[in-house]
Amino acid sequence: MAMMRSLLVANRGEIACRIIRTARRLGIVTVAVYSDADADALHVREADEAVHIGPSAARESYLLGDRIIAAALETGAEAIHPGYGFLSENAAFAQAVMDAGLIWVGPDPASITAMGLKDAAKALMSEAGVPVTPGYLGEDQSEARLAAEADAIGYPVLIKAVAGGGGKGMRKVDGPQDFAEALLSCRREAASSFGNDQVLLEKWVTNPRHIEVQVFGDRHGNVVHLFERDCSLQRRHQKVIEEAPAPGMDEATRQAICEAAVRAAKAVDYVGAGTIEFIADGSEGLRADRIWFMEMNTRLQVEHPVTEAITGQDLVEWQLRVASDEPLPVAQAELAIHGWAMEARLYAEDPAKGFLPSIGALEVFELGEGCRVDTGVEEGAEISPFYDPMIAKVIAHGSDRESARRRLAACLDDSAIWPLRTNAGFLVKALEHPAFVAAEIDTGLIGREGEALMPPERPSEEALADAAAAVAGGGGLSGFRLNAPVRGEAVFLLDGEPLTVSFDPRDAGEGQEAVLIAEGGQVWRLSSWRVDGVASGGASDGQVLSPMPGRIISVAVARGEHVAKGQRLLTLEAMKMEHGLVAPFDGVVAEFNAAEGAQVSEGALLVRIDKGEE
Template identity: 50%
Template sequence: MFSKILIANRGEIACRVAATCRRLGIRTVAVYSDADAQAAHVAACDEAVCIGPAEAAQSYLRGERILQAARDTGAQAIHPGYGFLSENAGFARQCAEAGVVFIGPPPEAMQAMGLKAESKRLMQTASVPLVPGYHGAEQDAALLKAEAVRIGFPVLIKASAGGGGKGMREVQRVEDFDAALASCRREAQSSFGNDAVLIERLVRNPRHIEIQIFADQHDHVLWLFERDCSMQRRHQKVIEEAPAPGLPDALRREMGEAAVAAARAVGYVGAGTVEFIVECSEAGAPQRFYFMEMNTRLQVEHPVTELITGLDLVEWQLRVAAGEPLPITQAEVRCSGHAIEARLCAEHPEAGFLPSTGQLRRLALPPHVAFGAVGAEGIRVDSGVFEGDTITPFYDPMIAKLIAWGETREQARRRLRQALAATRIAGLQTNAQFLHRLLGVAAFAGGVLDTGLIAREQEALLAPPSIPQPLACAAAIGAMLEDERAQQSADPWSAWSPWSICDGFTNGVLPPRVFRFDSPWGVLACTLLTATGQPLRIHTPGSPQPQPFACSAQSTRVNDVTTEFALVLTLGDERAQMSVVRLGETSFQVFSGGEQVTLQALGADLGSSDGGSAGGRLTAPMPGRIIALHVQAGDTVQTGAPLLVLEAMKMEHTLSAPSAGQVSEVLYAVGDQVSEGVELLRIEALKTEDLQA
């Protein structure tokens, strides 16, 4: 076994690998960029080496710098995690030439499976079922379009070197093919340095089910059950679970055997995942499966497999890379209970899942034990960030993975919903509410899954917060009152001065206090009524008359600008437990039962808000790089027309016209890097005579 390894990654996977190494007594070396100098994975390792600037292309993707760090620190092996260089055959060869063990499959296996078209030709030889399509090397646009017509629409264009949902486009009509192909190629080139694509028939009622395989250097190959990854948006996984609900045992064994055959066909060694698309009946019953691709690395969702099998897959990776045989046989592989994982990300679901950047002013995750372990409530949390860290546009926006285990699927589902309800993150947008709602959708709860479920349930999943407006306002006001009481307690003058008491009392006059909040429902106004010797009353939106109001609170000072309040509110006949995170003087994030809403306190002059795009202005919703412009100055556009494409966090985001009009000025060019909130272009409203013409 190795005595020291280098972890060529960052975030939660680097922390995850370090945790197993610590348990096994293996010393670890972290590598980090300038942006990650204080990151959690640096603190988790025994040594750390800076390898370059924040941009991944100048740091985590620089194989020569990582190898130099391994040589300088005496690391015997490199664990690549996932992403970055984990599936780079060239880097694996460089490791071998340098005498450093690459903890992963042989370069030849990575190369064979790294290109989707080539891997599908190999799978055809190995008698693994394939989706009808075009997997050829010829990449002429006219030929690809002709092949799509031959296959029949709808089709799926996929980057040959792709993964993670990048470089993938659904095309419903032949008229949309050219634009989709261009966009797919652009994203594929940016993400993988290769713009080759393949075309496949779009499978109806599909489920995404993958098989975890493991192979050693002694010709032993096992499959460790399956994971259902059908809960996706924009072809990216959101929730994963193991085992797959409703999968017949016969089909499960057939898929497992096909995965083993796929691994043997390329001489595979180490951890890998063979991904299948499963076609289902209209009623949702799995019927047949097709090979999609093989991921030649550890997967993001590997924890659910660990929880149902009781195995540490990272330990297996280390032992196999050191030349040890697999410790068990196929007959000894066991499945116990059910596990579900949710990817908690910094993103804004209501704004098209745009990534969100900023500081984690508050990061309160559900109770859990040591990294990678499961607590008494069946919850495991894998995270690579600390409270106070900043989510930047340079890397993946994942904050944490919340994983729940239960004796049954229903128990695991309920535990995960409770864990998400206990999660409080402030300072940026997250998908926590979205995930909590998705776990509560009837189809998901019943195990009736397919990759289109999120799109069908989108209206409910993205609806405004269900926290009642009166309670949300009362919670923010309760937090403000508690803050005032805390300030009084901290002021020695208040111990005897009646003038410092903030209870609304004045000599002979008891004026009401008016609070105004900007909210997802618009501007809300509330009036707090006080009278000496009488309980507080509050007049909230939607209430015909003031209601009795009482609030008890416990506050936690997080930092100089952030305070969290645990509140017990009584509003009329309703009693509720809620949490509020106050950021600065005016921002209140209210949490209750998995729902959350942000209120901004306003002064007497409400001012106006244009949402960033009114008045004919288009602003950048996040930092990124402009990679395509669809308009120029002088063009006339309609509301919703595509204007430009912004690349951020490895994904393309098309920005549309906020209103109809004429483009008067384009302020940036293709290739320009832009900051969040900057004005990108201006649109002037058309004159009446122009509209009539």
Template identity: 50%
Template sequence: MFRKILVANRGEIACRVIRTARRMGIATVAVYSDADVGALHVEMADEAVRLGRAPAEDSYLSIERVVAAAERTGAEAIHPGYGFLSENADFAAAVGQAGIVFIGPLPSAIRAMGLKDAAKSLMEQSGVPVVPGYHGTEQGEGLLADQAALIGYPVLIKARAGGGGKGMRRVDHEEDFPEALQAAKREAKGAFGDDAILLERYLLQPRHIEVQVFGDRHGNVVHLFERDCSLQRRHQKVIEEAPAPGMTPEMRRAMGDAAVRVARAIGYQGAGTVEFIADVSSGLSPDRFYFMEMNTRLQVEHPITEAITGVDLVEWQLRVAAGEPLPMKQSELEIYGWAFEARLYAEDAAKGFLPATGTLKQLEFTDVSARIDSGVRAGDVISPYYDPLIAKIIVHGPTRAAALSRLNRALRTSYVAGVTTNLEFLERLASVEEFIAGHPDTGIIDRNFQELTENRPPEDGVIALAAVLSLETTTSPDQTDPWSALGYWQLWGEMQRIVTLEHDAGHASLRVAAKGFDFFAVHDGRRVIPVKIVGRGEGTFKAEVDGRQVEVKAGTVSRHLTLHLDGRTHAFRLPDPLSDEAEDSASEDHLIAPMPGLVKIIRTEKGAVVSKGAPLVVMEAMKMELSLVAPRDGTIDLVDVYEGQHVGEGTVLVTLKAEDTGS
């Protein structure tokens, strides 16, 4: 077994690998960029080596720097994690050429599966069913349009290299194909350095089911059953479960056998995932599933397979890479219970899952029955340079219903402040009737998008409590100062303040009157709501609101107050009464960058007449392409940026001529 390994990754997967290596007595080396100097994975490792600047191409994607770090520290093997260089055949080859063990498949296997068109051709030769489509090398726009018409709409455009939903577009109408094709090619080129694409028939009621496979250097290959990953947004998974609901023994056997054939066809070694798409318009059927792709690495959702099999997949990776045979035979593997994984992201679900950045003011997971895989802590920064994953919340139970109940509890008791997250979206998604009933498909989020993302106004009691907690004086009395024990007592009558709060569903103006220390009467214009603070902790309050006692977590960052109670997170903005804020209409004169990123394409010019919703600027940020549109009808007065420019959040990109008000 290895004495020391280097983990060529960051975040939660680096921490995950380090934990298993530590348990096995293996020393670890972390690598980091300038953005990750104080990151958790750096703190956990025995050693750490700086790779370079924050952009991934200058650090985590530099083959030469990663290999040099391993040589410098005497690491015998490199674990690539997932993402970055994990499926880069040149990286795997360079590691081997340096006399270091690559903890993963051979470069030939990575290459065989790295290009989806070649992989599908190989699968057809091996008797594995594939989705009907075009997998050829000719990439002319006219030919691709003709092929799309032959396949029939809707079609799916997919980058032949990489994964994670990058370079992927669904096209429902022929007239939309050219623009979608160019967008997919741009995104694929930026993410993988390869803009070649393939086309597939888009199944109208599909399920995404994948099979975990494992091979060793002795010719043994097994599968560790399936995972259902149908709940997706932007073609990226959100909630996964294992096993797949509704799976029959016959179909499990057919899928497992097909996945093993895929692995054997390329001489696969290590952990891999064979992804299938199943047409469930008539239910799950052994003759209606198709090969999509093979991920030649560990998957983000691997913990749910570990939960139902009792296997540590990272330990298996290390043992296989060290030359040991697989620890178990196929006949020895069994399924125990059910497991779910929910991915907690820094993103705004209501704004099309736009990634978010900021400092994690608070981060708490209080459900001790849940496994939390995370690479960040309270106080860490979610930067624009990398994937905005905060944590994976994993639960296991004896049945699907029991596991789903535990997932809901784990989500309700989790708390994040300082950054916009998809936590409430996950809670709502886990409560969708189709999902609860065990009938997931890839269209659930789209069909229920409005309900899953709508702004639900806070209850009156929550708003009243927020008004009280927004007061600067809601702090514990100084025991050495007798005057502080008087709280809000005044010689001439009770203290009263007007508090204005804004939230996503509107705003409220309330009058808060102090009736005694930590006891308030909040007037909301309709009635008086009594609020009493009965206890305090670090960022936690116990309060009696309108006769009901609640526990609330609260945090304030830059005049933004976040409350978490009763399983919901409420965000309030506290307007600055001294600021001279612009009129709402003024914001319609400017197109603003919603987050830090790179200006990729400018689609307008000074003097152009545009309609509301017309695309003006394409930005690239946090591994995704954003098309920003005109906020209203008007004439372009100024294009404030240039293509290739890096901009910060809030930067004015385009200015429209002010509207003539007639005054």
């Protein structure tokens, strides 16, 4: 069978762009699908063709298998690649794709089904000689039987929903007195999230590490592994930083875990890319007799780039070749580990507000040099409330763990993303935490060290001073002269909050209405505010912008009126204070967008002054 000629990517964002990139290199024509929210998305523009599939909500677009298959048929696409998430592990969708006469870029539906339920998968793995965590997977779901099994396993135990994922339907139980309540809560959450309230029990691992092995199979009887990844750095069961290979993994243990992963894949006649996830008890280092099967992900993983970096292989190319019925590109003996790789998931979310998503336009989107960046957005793009807020994966590769760690931290440290909040500062803190530097990691590290990983709330004094000099240079701040004292103080607005900054006026440049301070992955906005409490308001182009969100409580001029420099134009109430905005120079009010009582956002154009005739 020849390589497919055309491919529909049934996904969005960075993974859609990632798949399109490899397909284009292989000469494959690509078709994107998009919802209302993604009409102008990067993946839509990068594909050769794009089809609208519905409203913004995923359940009305990206989760509608029939609509996606119809889009493939009407565009003449030969194959469908599901990416990850959405329909990627939906056996019914995979079967429907094949029934429509299309190529499914993924494992057979039977393999997806076999690994879809955690209890059945564990029983299958146990039969195949793959070590599984001590626990209970039985049909008897009565509270009495489950409590008895928990006693036999030994506390602490973990209750898990059999159809779970993403940390939902999981409860740690420290003793028998807490078991009944935890079971009830777990079942309730499982029923709500997955429509299935059945649970399994596992031994709670004291120093857990999340180790996974990339496997790949073809239709010619070949199954290989591409070594392991460590995904132990997690927040609430969600991966934060992944690396390959796993720190502290000796060759004997690596061989044992990777061979077990290959046995697992062969047990379900696996075809394509898959990941066998293991949990390891790291209390005495990584040992083969303390690593147990957890589950299998029957798709490409978010963190696949670290495996690509250490092996020099393109896993999406492998997927497309295997789906075209070609044998695997290389044999096991030809695969080797080269150096070290780390990946950080960069999210539009605010660590200071419980990691809530940050929604809106990416007015500034810059990352440091020296790393691979997989993204589905660009400067000016909108981060939508409808989908996962991951904006990029940043991947560093080095000769050893320390060089990869330093490179990744430097790239994130040099980032500047505005006005959305991101977790870049949090990621830098995590990468620089002494325990992570020393590779003393387990899945509870972030939970224990949460406060120490929070980025600073304000920039360093040095960064503030430099920014203040840049803002003050144009004379927008009163009280400064070239022969002023070496250090002066003025009040500025830092993200809309008044802040007194000490700086050297002799460092002042041309002056700006506002500057962005990027430091340690964090970004702040410093804007001008007169020492006498009257906002400077305007820059040299005559645009008077709102320095902060607030309400206009009075207006003092009208459109067409002549004004003098320093004349009050309007008064803004914000943060329980009144702020007067004044004319930056003599001129005429050419534009006036301020109405008494109106609410305005930071940066809104309120007044524009023209200098008129010279």
